[in-house]
Amino acid sequence: MQQVQHAVIDWQTDHQGNTVPTSSHFDDVYFSHAGGLDESHYVFVLGNDLPQRFSNLTEHQTFVVAETGFGTGLNFLAVCQLWDELKGKNKLADGARLHFISTEKYPLSRHDLQKALAAWQDTNKNAAILALSQALIKDYPLPLAGCHRIDIRDDIVLDLWLGDAKDSFETLYKTQMMQATGAKINAWFLDGFAPSKNMDLWSDALFELIKNLSAQDATLATFTAAGFVRRGLMAAGFEMSKRQGFGRKREMLTGKLLSDESDESAQPSPTHLPTRPKHIAIIGAGVSGLCAAYALAQRGIRITLLDKDAPLAGASGNPCAMFAPKLSLIEQAAHHLSTVSFLYASRFYDKLNQIDAVYAKLGAVDFLLPTQKNYDKLCALVTPYPDELIHQIEPIYPNQPIHTFVPKAGLISPKNLATSVLAHPLISWQQAHITKINSDAGITLIGDDPSTPAITADQAIITAGFESHRLHKALFNPRKIRGQVSWLDIDQPAFDLLPDHPIKYDGYCAKFSQDGKPKFLMGASFVRNCIDTDIKVAEHEFNMGKLADSLPSISAIIEPHTAQMKGRASIRAQTPDYHPIIGQIDCHIYAMYGMGSKGFTFAPLCGEVLAAMICGETLPISHELLAKISPNRVRLATPLTDNET
Incomplete structure (x- = not known):
């Protein structure tokens, strides 16, 4: 690109x-x-x-x-x-x-x-x-x-x-x-x-x-x-x-x-494409499950969305989520998932704003960290892009190699995203802990509660994050990355002094309002191979330390103390090549997971791609990018070793 x-x-x-x-x-x-x-x-x-x-x-x-x-x-x-x-x-x-x-x-x-x-x-x-x-x-x-x-x-x-x-x-x-x-x-x-x-x-x-x-x-x-x-x-x-x-x-x-008739490569017209499903069950109600459900419902397919917990109770359920791209060199951007996903997702969330306040397009200051690139290389990364996507700005904060501004970045409200998607008349939500999928003839989903009737559908999509591999033997067992965000209540004078836009450093921070009360969020910790979701004081201190190192002026305004902190820990699913797993894995079963920390950027486009696959449509991505997200790509053929996890 x-x-x-x-x-x-x-x-x-x-x-x-x-x-x-x-x-x-x-x-x-x-x-x-x-x-x-x-x-x-x-x-x-x-x-x-x-x-x-x-x-x-x-x-x-x-x-x-x-x-x-x-x-x-x-x-x-x-x-x-x-x-x-x-x-x-x-x-x-x-x-x-x-x-x-x-x-x-x-x-x-x-x-x-x-x-x-x-x-x-x-x-x-x-x-x-x-x-x-x-x-x-x-x-x-x-x-x-x-x-x-x-x-x-x-x-x-x-x-x-x-x-x-x-x-x-x-x-x-x-x-x-x-x-x-x-x-x-x-x-x-x-x-x-x-x-x-x-x-x-x-x-x-x-x-x-x-x-x-x-x-x-x-x-x-x-x-x-x-x-x-x-x-x-x-x-x-x-x-x-x-x-x-x-x-x-x-x-x-x-x-x-x-x-x-002699041309064996001739493709069928749309009237001869595979049978279109009428009902699909989606297992996992995080941002992946919600976006897949919405893309399919927009095509007239009835969706049953299932999760053992409430929607967005897992890795997608923080009080607010930062939405910003991680850009590549512009020559690679057409096949770079973060770039193409961000462009599509900004339009997707903007349309959902017509239903509820999902996307606050505040822009974001980005220091392009962590990176080993020097100032000249960072400038060379940013300059070829249109200013409407990213551009360099005059320094605001000391000791940062470069200041850029991303106008389309902002904050996502996970709660309002769930409300908007679940408002679709073809999407129904059901709490159930699915432990087994039978796919001999259509789909039968069996839960851990024997008193609950089995759920039947034409097809199933597994969007259960780091637990997805437990539902099908062909699925890759990803890294489990614990991430804890920290937030605290602040008074209105401090809130007014803080910048309106979120900031990306070697971490991220943003002010936001919840139930009319001013708050400040920072995150996130990064702990490999851990599925414990208890709140850790040490990780509050880690988040505060990153903020103080990168943005001491903002840290001084809020004066955070661990006793005041609230937090939330969740587990990200991450693949070795940092690309999600999107596609068909069985006759009636598809998967969409492995978003790492980029679920709110990746999921809208990945949901659209998956819906197009299921409905036999033309895909909006290159063949190179399609290969990068395939469940059958070579990098996933070998399980992670102890050192890799």
Whole structure:
């Protein structure tokens, strides 16, 4: 992943008085002066026969559209407009979902995107477009290469891959090859600028990728009728036709993938994917279980969430949780779980704020500790990233090598997260200590209480943290890392003197309010191979010592004493390579655990990935990252030794 360059835009006025964008790089317009939205509808929506195909979808079926140039997002909005129109007329099957995949090498800035879409902000004519474009602008991604999943609505998801189209689709193809049941693409929008302006989007290599990513019923449409484009697509396996073009364009092309029964690599269309589960039991109600439950419930699957204790009673249950990334070199970021998870999770929690106050986006000061890097190397780490993700600031606290600020960081309320997720009508909570899973035919869960009836489901997901391996012999037995956080009540004058944002040092601290009372939290201890959850005075002293060493001015304000301290200890599950375990482990059983101390960062994206696996959808991560979280990766083949634990 590298920082992507924003498009350089020249603004022109068309004959209708609309301000329209032109690419300085390609010297071409982004949409027709004769009416961009009408052109999108004519060329791409009607060119792929989407009104009829959407109407023919079956219950809970996902239709996948892919595009070779996102531009202003106008094609995407045109498809969403049709989707909403059919939904309003009850012409869409219950639970049907639209998955739109697009690529863009030079994305517009958020400001330019908003300006470009202003022509369709008339609420009297385009109320649906207004709401959809506002949702797109709000969650529009930072200019970083890789896949950015945007949940526009419960039934509409956008995967925007920033970077070269061929590289993006090659990555998508490699990911699909690792996922036996991944969905293929039903309709293609071959857009981008004219072939004479941007040859990269009209190459034979890209056409071959388009064929390999296509479902058996795949169609395509494009505004151009260039002969070499038609011949290239025919050579790739599409039956091509010409039809009247839009506006002043004489002709355009449409195509349909020719069936090749001899091609053993041909993938099934979504109607032939594995049977979709109707009911899934999730064992473990920490942040992993909650996020997996929510992602699946959003897809219309009934969830029973089980735990021997209350939701978030384990490692995820502190009074507040710091939410911040741990960044890698930008060249590695597209395959770096902490980076891609943080970007997705910030959007996920922001949406949950509509239900309850889950995410306080306060920003955070980060000293990038512990690290052995010198000041110059730390600057080189931070500088390539967009300022909206992280940027260097003037020193505030003494004796720290570098000060950075992360605007999207903040505090998560675990209690409110649980409340928001459990409010979903398809998620039910049940207290039960599950000790055995029978998976001969479907799933039967057996608890330690013989008087409690067994629980049946179509599938099960094990999200039981460090105890997960006890429920299936194929699961890896992780390290157990005890962590104790410490907090105390403080008076209002001291509270007002403390910074509003949390701070990351070789530890972390934050002020917060609970039940209207000002408090201050610091953490966390790190004790290997310990599952004792009793509160330890020594670990209070450890947390206070870290604070005093790194932030003596803040320590002096709160003047902590162990007698005043409250605390909570929990056990983190950590794998040898610090990546969680996500995926299928048996015919009807999946797992999601091993988050270490990064559960609130990892879990939203990992839950989305797991839900996509179960439902046979396209994944929003690279093949390299998928390999890093696999339950079958080589690093987990050998149990931990005594020295490693």
